[in-house]
Amino acid sequence: MSPEESFRAYVGGRIAALSRVAYLLTGDRHSAEDLVQVTLVRVARHWERLIRSGDPDGYVHKTMYSQHVSLWRSRRRDAPPVPALPDRAGPDSTASVADALVIRQALARLTPKQRAVLVLRYFEDRTEVEAAAVLGCSVSTVKSTTRDALARLRALAPELADLAGTASNVSAAPNEGGGR
Template sequence: MDPEESFRAYVSGRIAALSRAAWLLTGDRHQAEDLVQLTLVRVARHWERISAAGDPDPYVRRTMYSQHVSLWRRRWRGVDLRAEPPERALPDGSADVARALVVRAALARLAPRQRAVLVLRFYEDLTEVETAQTLGCSVSTVKSQTRDALARLRTHAPELAELAELVGATAGEA
């Protein structure tokens, strides 16, 4: 299979998972689409080398998380120009939807690296070592970022305390 066909096959098979991970990182559908597009453009440039090395997922994941942090760093931090979204009524009997909204708001309050660590550890189900490799940091940084992110979630979203405690216990915290 030629490299272009191989890349198209990879993208068509992984676009949904990449989009979900990008949405969890950014908290915004449009920013997530931009992040996935930017990631795939960067990956496409080196596809022959990446695909020849075996499984391209770790490289693609690392590229996406690096791009997310880079984009966040470039933004001007003086004023947050986004208005808070209007409150929306939740559908009756939709506890999962309510929890998803709370998780989304809580994730939006985290620093990009903390959000990336939580998404990699608990959504992508990577180990601490794999997370450290993906983010290009040490395992102790992953542990401290996880600890700090979970503590911040407990503070900013007390309604998720039970969920955070469960995740913390999974991560080796208590």
């Protein structure tokens, strides 16, 4: 299989998962699409080297998280903050849709770094060491950022405690799983 064919096969098999992660990071479908596109363009430049070295997933994820932070920083410098736009959709009686909105709004209240750490730790179920490697920071930074992000969520979005069952379940989340 040629490098171009293997890249197309990889993208075809991973695009949905990459898009979900990008959406969780950005909180916006269009920004997520941009993030995935920028990531894949950068990955394509090094594809032959990546497939020779084995599984390219680690490089792809590290590139995505790095690009997310870089894009966020450049947008922050270029554009003044815009107030949140009101929801235009009517009320939805489906509980799962309401839960998704609560989670989306809560994630939007976090900094991009906090959001990236929580997505890595709880959506992708990565260890602190893996998250630190992807983000290019220390394990202690991942721990403190996780702690701060969860504290911020508890303060700004107490309704998340209802989704987790009780507030004590949310408080215990960072310590579950043997320190992960």
